[in-house]
Amino acid sequence: MTCAIEVRDVYRQFQHGGGFAHASYAVRAVDGVTFSLSAGDVLGIVGESGCGKSTLGRLIAGLLPPSAGEVLVDGRSLARLDRRERARLIQPVFQDPFSSLNPRQRIRDIVRLPLMAQGELPKSQQMDRVMEMLARVGISGEMAERMPSQLSGGQRQRVAIARALVLRPRIVVCDEPTSALDVSVQAQILNLLAELRRELGLTYVFISHNLAVVEHIATEVAVMYLGRIVEHAPTQDLFRAPMHPYTNALLASVLTPDPALGIPDVGLGDTYPDPANIPPGCRFHPRCPSAFADCKTTAPDDIHRDGRLVECLLTVAHAGSRQQTHSAGN
Amino acid sequence: MKATATVPALSFRSRLPSFRHFATFLGVVIVGAAILIAIFAPYLTPHDPFAQNLNLRMIPPVWMDESMPEHLLGTDQLGRDYLSRLIYGARISLLIGVLTVVTSGLIGITLGIIGGFYGGRTDQFVMFLITCRLSIPLILVALTVVALVGSSLAVVILTLGLLLWDRFAVVARTTTMQVRNLDYIAAAQAAGASRIHILLREVLPNIANHLVVVATLEMALAILLEAALSFLGLGVPPPLPSWGLMIAEAKEYMFFSPWVIMTPGIALFVLVLGINLLGDGLRDLLKAGSRQ
Amino acid sequence: MTASTPEPVLSVAGLRVSFRQTEAVRGVSLAVGRGETHCVVGESGCGKSISALSVMNLLPRGAIRTADHIRFQGQDLLKLSETQFARLRGDKIAMIFQEPMTSLNPAYTIGSQMSEVFERHRRATRRQAMDRAAELLARVGITAPGMRLGQYPHQLSGGLRQRVMIAMALMCDPELLIADEPTTALDVTVQAQILRLLQKLQQELGLALLLITHDFGVVARMAQRVSVMYAGEVIESGTAADLFAAPTHPYTRGLLECIPVPGQVAPGERLGSIPGAVPRIAPGFVGCGFRERCALATPECARAVPKRAAGGDHSYLCRLQPDWKRDAAA
Numbered sequence: 001m002t003c004a005i006e007v008r009d010v011y012r013q014f015q016h017g018g019g020f021a022h023a024s025y026a027v028r029a030v031d032g033v034t035f036s037l038s039a040g041d042v043l044g045i046v047g048e049s050g051c052g053k054s055t056l057g058r059l060i061a062g063l064l065p066p067s068a069g070e071v072l073v074d075g076r077s078l079a080r081l082d083r084r085e086r087a088r089l090i091q092p093v094f095q096d097p098f099s100s101l102n103p104r105q106r107i108r109d110i111v112r113l114p115l116m117a118q119g120e121l122p123k124s125q126q127m128d129r130v131m132e133m134l135a136r137v138g139i140s141g142e143m144a145e146r147m148p149s150q151l152s153g154g155q156r157q158r159v160a161i162a163r164a165l166v167l168r169p170r171i172v173v174c175d176e177p178t179s180a181l182d183v184s185v186q187a188q189i190l191n192l193l194a195e196l197r198r199e200l201g202l203t204y205v206f207i208s209h210n211l212a213v214v215e216h217i218a219t220e221v222a223v224m225y226l227g228r229i230v231e232h233a234p235t236q237d238l239f240r241a242p243m244h245p246y247t248n249a250l251l252a253s254v255l256t257p258d259p260a261l262g263i264p265d266v267g268l269g270d271t272y273p274d275p276a277n278i279p280p281g282c283r284f285h286p287r288c289p290s291a292f293a294d295c296k297t298t299a300p301d302d303i304h305r306d307g308r309l310v311e312c313l314l315t316v317a318h319a320g321s322r323q324q325t326h327s328a329g330n
Numbered sequence: 331m332k333a334t335a336t337v338p339a340l341s342f343r344s345r346l347p348s349f350r351h352f353a354t355f356l357g358v359v360i361v362g363a364a365i366l367i368a369i370f371a372p373y374l375t376p377h378d379p380f381a382q383n384l385n386l387r388m389i390p391p392v393w394m395d396e397s398m399p400e401h402l403l404g405t406d407q408l409g410r411d412y413l414s415r416l417i418y419g420a421r422i423s424l425l426i427g428v429l430t431v432v433t434s435g436l437i438g439i440t441l442g443i444i445g446g447f448y449g450g451r452t453d454q455f456v457m458f459l460i461t462c463r464l465s466i467p468l469i470l471v472a473l474t475v476v477a478l479v480g481s482s483l484a485v486v487i488l489t490l491g492l493l494l495w496d497r498f499a500v501v502a503r504t505t506t507m508q509v510r511n512l513d514y515i516a517a518a519q520a521a522g523a524s525r526i527h528i529l530l531r532e533v534l535p536n537i538a539n540h541l542v543v544v545a546t547l548e549m550a551l552a553i554l555l556e557a558a559l560s561f562l563g564l565g566v567p568p569p570l571p572s573w574g575l576m577i578a579e580a581k582e583y584m585f586f587s588p589w590v591i592m593t594p595g596i597a598l599f600v601l602v603l604g605i606n607l608l609g610d611g612l613r614d615l616l617k618a619g620s621r622q
Numbered sequence: 623m624t625a626s627t628p629e630p631v632l633s634v635a636g637l638r639v640s641f642r643q644t645e646a647v648r649g650v651s652l653a654v655g656r657g658e659t660h661c662v663v664g665e666s667g668c669g670k671s672i673s674a675l676s677v678m679n680l681l682p683r684g685a686i687r688t689a690d691h692i693r694f695q696g697q698d699l700l701k702l703s704e705t706q707f708a709r710l711r712g713d714k715i716a717m718i719f720q721e722p723m724t725s726l727n728p729a730y731t732i733g734s735q736m737s738e739v740f741e742r743h744r745r746a747t748r749r750q751a752m753d754r755a756a757e758l759l760a761r762v763g764i765t766a767p768g769m770r771l772g773q774y775p776h777q778l779s780g781g782l783r784q785r786v787m788i789a790m791a792l793m794c795d796p797e798l799l800i801a802d803e804p805t806t807a808l809d810v811t812v813q814a815q816i817l818r819l820l821q822k823l824q825q826e827l828g829l830a831l832l833l834i835t836h837d838f839g840v841v842a843r844m845a846q847r848v849s850v851m852y853a854g855e856v857i858e859s860g861t862a863a864d865l866f867a868a869p870t871h872p873y874t875r876g877l878l879e880c881i882p883v884p885g886q887v888a889p890g891e892r893l894g895s896i897p898g899a900v901p902r903i904a905p906g907f908v909g910c911g912f913r914e915r916c917a918l919a920t921p922e923c924a925r926a927v928p929k930r931a932a933g934g935d936h937s938y939l940c941r942l943q944p945d946w947k948r949d950a951a952a
Contacts, residue, residue: 048809048811183877187896216893251884253811256884259843262821
């Protein structure tokens, strides 16, 4: 099976302002990420704020160049593709349906933009493709004449999806596509995304902080923390038997609608992750309930086992046996 | 009654309080009248504004004694009909206002958008240019230019146009920076749109609101500056009926025949007031309309 | 409402709030007892935040509020003047909001903002107020409270800021705490911490908590009583146990089906969804606000909707019988 996406040791730093009073400092948003994704699969990337998942999403979509490392799409280096080739291969869908559509353009022109940029088809054929795609996502012809401010959040997100798919790309990077929507609308959009994937044979990178949604749509999941992937496994494996303490904590924090249960004690303490100040050794150690002495000094290597990836010294310590997991949802 | 499923657009009228409403209306009327007068000047003027008649010098306007009905606003020191000169003066003021704004707008907006969009070194360079421009004393430059090249309408327009772009640049830069980080710009990049397309079709329409407001205000400024320059002898050369020049020429007769200096002065004041009111109104209107 | 609490701390009946072209709240009634958590849950636009702001008399200009009564500890809030209300706010009734960054003034230190509340209501000195502030910061689990008092909001993470907000709300020992989506903007691990804290404080202080949220997980874990709102009305209410055991209103059921629950998700299966979007109600609207989206709507639903009981305290607004089945004829 060909690899749809291959990310090789990618880094991305941002410099934040110097001034008279303080020196400028570097924020390591993505700090060494490697993975590959097969065509037709869905990679869910989860993590909390500051973990770098959105930055990684933009790096994969070609919207940001990496500070180091390479992103390969369909075997070709993203950096070497020109903008039109890249647009045919990979497209993004963003979180905020209000800011992802140009408020001064009509819906049909917004969706036509990728076709116009390719410059190959005549305008009438472009329009046909546009209307076909809009119909496919559930936007009527009449709505296509409107401006974005006249559509609801869910409708706008459908338009964003239509725009992303009008060139029939291979890969779609979805950055929290449903987080800004109401729950009832969220489900509509997720169903739509799943249908389109089956119909058009797409590969998704699905970034979200909502673990339940990721479990529903992803075939494999990568957990990010402070710029690195700390665990990467097939969905069911990750959810049933998480190996990294952070994954445990994340799963434990998910509040299922079960009134018999109370609020779990996630046990992470009060410190919070700051990508401008990455701790030495294992970057998770200040918050880790299972940290021991070595964790402060030694950064763990990636451990590949049974088709899974984990970055934790505990896994090394318990070599050969599965780590004890916190019981979820106490 | 049905519950609506889509978001209705709120009418902008409901957002403007009524005083503002009136002020904007007044601005529209004044500017509209000025434009019409300027366009139809040849049909409106009773006499040739350049025709001198030394027998009929300094005739007072109709509301004073010893006036003549065919010279409604009297005549100036060379016997030229004042009303006709005033009407043609509107042409000059508006022409200068519009052409200056077009020139300075092109320069300022281009610089501002490029700096705001690209950031980094490019932006620092643009800021440097703006700072340089702000350090230049307008009158001294005008003086130098006139000394080197001589004064004419074209020189005034060029000088002002090449010097008044700073507010355009600053506003264009700031608004571009705000728009730059919105997702639809990233979406356009991902869609494969060229840089030019993004700047012209994605960024520019979304900052145009603010630029229109700046344009009206800069126009008022340009008109006032031209009047000042002409007053100092650095602007439009005689016998062109620029209001500033008319004020300058009327200086000597100020105490004996005050209407000669008051008439263009009031005309200038009213036009600039009208443009400013219009600009304010536009700003309120566009702010209200762009609220989601 | 229950046998052990004679008079609810907060009792709202028949609350209606309208703006120029919309009826945001159309007859909301609820009660919160001492030491009880009452969750108001719904999607955006349902009127839950407006209801909370009505209780505090903090509605935006142009809002028209009427109610049968709004009683706080027996006192009728509708009859209070703004000065009398200002004495209650921050003192006996406190409120915390969703975005801790905009609720805290970035120009003042934490200490000065917290002490301001205490100094105003208790006529205390700065010293006394700062001592109390430090005490409360420690109570909400913030380490080194003395140092924190001198810090500015931007120096703290989102979770810490929300803890500060809670501490600030508790400065004058309120009887009622209204929390409007207090954890929506926070990471999921931090959310668990904050909710645990709220629960603990509630038990210690006997606080009545009115918690507004859109997340059914939060509702299930936190609430004793629940009110589900849709289009300005409470369409279902009851104890949390009753509601989750037998959700009766078609909207409640539909919404619960939309939410993917980790561990119970069959990948590839469609999520339940509710077609359409949340409506805006114009004045003069009659009948059920959900009928445009309800699969079981009949012409009868366009007239007045009966309030039915589903056993005990559990009630809902629908023409259907409590034991209706999906495929039953209308």
